[in-house]
Amino acid sequence: GENVEQHPSTLSVQEGDSAVIKCTYSDSASNYFPWYKQELGKGPQLIIDIRSNVGEKKDQRIAVTLNKTAKHFSLHITETQPEDSAVYFCAASNGFQKLVFGTGTRLLVSP
Amino acid sequence: NAGVTQTPKFQVLKTGQSMTLQCAQDMNHEYMSWYRQDPGMGLRLIHYSVGAGITDQGEVPNGYNVSRSTTEDFPLRLLSAAPSQTSVYFCASNGRGGGTEAFFGQGTRLTVV
Numbered sequence: 001g002e003n004v005e006q007h008p009s010t011l012s013v014q015e016g017d018s019a020v021i022k023c024t025y026s027d028s029a030s031n032y033f034p035w036y037k038q039e040l041g042k043g044p045q046l047i048i049d050i051r052s053n054v055g056e057k058k059d060q061r062i063a064v065t066l067n068k069t070a071k072h073f074s075l076h077i078t079e080t081q082p083e084d085s086a087v088y089f090c091a092a093s094n095g096f097q098k099l100v101f102g103t104g105t106r107l108l109v110s111p
Numbered sequence: 112n113a114g115v116t117q118t119p120k121f122q123v124l125k126t127g128q129s130m131t132l133q134c135a136q137d138m139n140h141e142y143m144s145w146y147r148q149d150p151g152m153g154l155r156l157i158h159y160s161v162g163a164g165i166t167d168q169g170e171v172p173n174g175y176n177v178s179r180s181t182t183e184d185f186p187l188r189l190l191s192a193a194p195s196q197t198s199v200y201f202c203a204s205n206g207r208g209g210g211t212e213a214f215f216g217q218g219t220r221l222t223v224v
Contacts, residue, residue: 001170006153032211043115043201043215044154089153097142097161097205098169099213101153 002027004092006102013080014110021105023090024072030092033066033073034099038087047088048075080109113137117202117216124192124223132187132219134202141206143185144169144213145177147198154201160185192223 003026013019025033031052036044050057050064050073057064061080066073077084087106091099118133136143144159146169156169160179174196176188185204189196199220205213 004153009151034211034213036215041217043203043217045215046212049211091154097144097159097213098156099144099154100170101146101155103151103153 002030002092002094002100004090004100004102006090006105008105009103010106010108012108012110015080015082017080017109019075019077019080019084019107019109021075021088021090021107022072023074023092023102024070025092025100026071027092027094028068028071029094030100032093032095033064034091035062035064035075036089036091036101038089038104040086044089077107080107082109082111085109115202115204115214115216117200117219119219120217121220122222124189124221126192126194126223128192129188129190130192132189132200132202132221134185134187134216135183136185136202136204136214137183138204138214139182139206140204140214141182142213143179143202143204145175145185145187146201146203147171148201148218149198157187157200189221192221194223197221197223 034049063076090102145157146154158177203213
């Protein structure tokens with residue numbers, strides 16, 4: 001089955017810096033790669049996703065890149081703000097339902 | 112729209128007790144899923160359903176039962192709770208109504224003593 005690895009487990013940046021979180025997956029059949037943000041005491045919330053027929057997708061300060069050959073995808077957050085502090089999860093699936101999650105990255109943005 | 116609603120938010124069980132975690136969605140989504148979240152392990156799929164009357168196992172199904180009698184509800188049953196089932200449980204739904212995005216509930220924090 002699918003296996004998703006996520007790095008780093010913790011990431012500390014200064015406000016205004018960029019943050020990059022990387023994930024690798026094992027199943028070449030996976031075709032959907034979402035990123036979720038989880039704030040303390042809440043459920044995960046989708047922030048951006050990408051499908052396997054696209055190499056990059058941007059939404060304001062957030063971007064995701066996908067390299068199918070290397071089986072890795074990354075989340076890029078530019079101009080970080082304190083409210084970006086949260087735990088971020090990557091996931092992969094073949095289809096949209098059976099998501100396999102990475103182990104999470106705790107991002108801390110210091111003012 | 113309430114989205115995905117989970118009850119209860121917190122629960123403490125004794126080993127061997129049974130209980131049902133409730134999940135309801137009001138978005139007319141076809142797909143519903145249950146995940147558990149443990150420290151350092153991300154979220155793992157327990158069971159999922161592609162529609163009323165249809166369920167299937169995920170990655171960690173042992174010790175859990177589900178049923179889907181209506182589109183809106185997808186309860187998760189623990190028949191005989193074990194300390195290893197101490198976790199935070201999340202219900203999610205997605206489908207035509209929401210495209211590909213999975214919407215998660217607020218979670219149920221379960222402690223088995």
